[in-house]
Amino acid sequence: MVLLKLAALLFLANALTIGGGYAMIPMLQQEFVDHYHWLSNKEFLDAIAIGQVTPGPLTVMNAFMGFKVGGLVGALVAMFASYLPCVIIVTLVTKYYLRYKELWAVRAGFAGIKPAVVGLLIAVLIFLSQGSLINQTTKGIAVISFALLTFTKIDPSLIIIGSGILGALLF
Numbered sequence: 001m002v003l004l005k006l007a008a009l010l011f012l013a014n015a016l017t018i019g020g021g022y023a024m025i026p027m028l029q030q031e032f033v034d035h036y037h038w039l040s041n042k043e044f045l046d047a048i049a050i051g052q053v054t055p056g057p058l059t060v061m062n063a064f065m066g067f068k069v070g071g072l073v074g075a076l077v078a079m080f081a082s083y084l085p086c087v088i089i090v091t092l093v094t095k096y097y098l099r100y101k102e103l104w105a106v107r108a109g110f111a112g113i114k115p116a117v118v119g120l121l122i123a124v125l126i127f128l129s130q131g132s133l134i135n136q137t138t139k140g141i142a143v144i145s146f147a148l149l150t151f152t153k154i155d156p157s158l159i160i161i162g163s164g165i166l167g168a169l170l171f
């Protein structure tokens with residue numbers, strides 16, 4: 001029953017997430033940590049962190065959470081449930097979007113979705129900062145990383161690796 005709930009939750013989260021996978025983090029945190037108590041807040045943050053140092057960060061994050069809930073089968077269920085809505089939606093959108101993209105309702109819908117996605121991403125920022133910015137050092141790393149990412153052309157993966165090394169040296 002738990003694996004069915006896991007599959008349904010990840011299917012819905014991936015089906016309803018518009019604007020990128022990070023917009024689903026608040027929903028997943030609410031369900032995995034607050035509602036079902038499958039993960040602690042620390043384990044949820046660990047899942048996000050593990051995903052960030054691998055290719056396909058959200059897939060790895062979902063697989064990690066699925067593994068914590070149901071072992072290897074849970075990880076496989078999580079990955080399948082994460083990809084299935086994407087395949088369905090991309091197939092449908094590809095078929096109809098080019099035909100109807102100029103319709104007023106389609107343009108208006110996307111205009112309404114954009115600010116909601118920004119709001120969800122801000123919620124992710126607030127959530128992640130509460131569990132990650134625990135002292136002045138971690139706040140400094142966050143500010144420097146943000147500045148490097150925003151004002152330079154340094155590859156984000158180098159910023160992540162550098163921050164990890166700095167954290168390992170300081171903690």
